[in-house]
């Protein structure tokens with residue numbers, strides 16, 4: 001009766017067991033195998049890149065991408081500020097220095113203006129970043145053309161953190177395929193899941209071969225166990241890749257379902273003054289992984305936290321928007337470039353933002369309950 005309504009829960013297709021059984025029948029219970037190879041091929045085909053390398057998590061894929069770009073101690077890496085901590089943690093793993101870039105209003109993602117300012121200063125200081133990590137928040141693609149133009153001007157490669165935007169489009173091309181590297185996540189709360197896992201994609205086939213080497217303890221070609229580089233244990237298991245294959249088959253359906261969830265929220269709540277749903281930039285198609293909106297504090301009398309509490313009282317899970325990384329204790333003292341002097345967009349989005357239950361398996365009845373609760377609180 002009172003089943004908790006979750007923000008974003010796993011939604012199996014029914015075909016997963018078939019691939020898992022194949023793995024069992026052939027005894028491929030390992031961090032490699034036919035499902036891993038097939039999942040990589042199928043995902044690269046979907047994303048439109050030459051290749052893909054399956055990893056144990058999205059975080060691992062970011063770590064490998066940074067490593068492949070030669071990021072090391074003392075290097076600078078630019079990263080979106082408004083994101084989950086996993087986008088930037090690998091910068092710290094490598095002993096590099098994260099520098100955070102603010103959002104802009106139209107996509108909530110990296111501000112080209114702030115990025116240009118950061119690049120100019122970095123150049124003046126004679127220390128260009130080794131990479132820029134651009135995040136596509138809640139399924140909305142960042143302004144990739146503008147951002148990549150700036151990065152190209154300075155010769156800095158882009159890592160596209162598309163953990164939340166698998167299935168989204170930017171100008172007709174798959175989100176994640178714009179950077180030199182792209183990464184996806186299959187964590188339990190993402191639009192499709194393997195329970196845990198990730199993918200590194202690129203057109204650089206040699207680099208991806210190297211990523212597989214690094215992800216399997218960097219074992220040299222020798223008859224004995226020989227190692228001359230630090231390696232990781234970052235490959236995806238053949239069982240989990242089986243789940244991923246079945247999930248990928250229904251990805252486009254899941255995108256449609258999430259967009260329907262978003263549309264129903266807008267239809268029911270769009271007229272309420274002071275509510276602003278996350279925009280969809282012209283020429284892009286968001287997977288609407290999470291329906292996110294802001295409450296204008298000058299108009300709306302409840303705060304996001306009060307709303308989250310009220311929803312919790314009805315067994316409904318809602319969350320604040322990511323706390324910007326430049327405001328996190330972990331990154332205290334790190335440089336940050338705002339969108340403009342007097343407008344820190346990521347901070348405002350954090351203070352005014354809320355994410356609503358958005359699962360593709362949420363029933364119309366459940367969503368109605370969320371909407372009713374919201375209407376009571378907001379009226």
Ligand SMILES: *Cc1c(COP(=O)(O)O)cnc(C)c1O
Pocket residue numbers: 056057058059060083084086087135161163164184185186187196197198
């Ligand atoms: C989920 C997520 C990640 C990390 O993916 P994992 O598979 O959980 O390691 C990275 N970046 C963003 C923006 C995410 O939402």
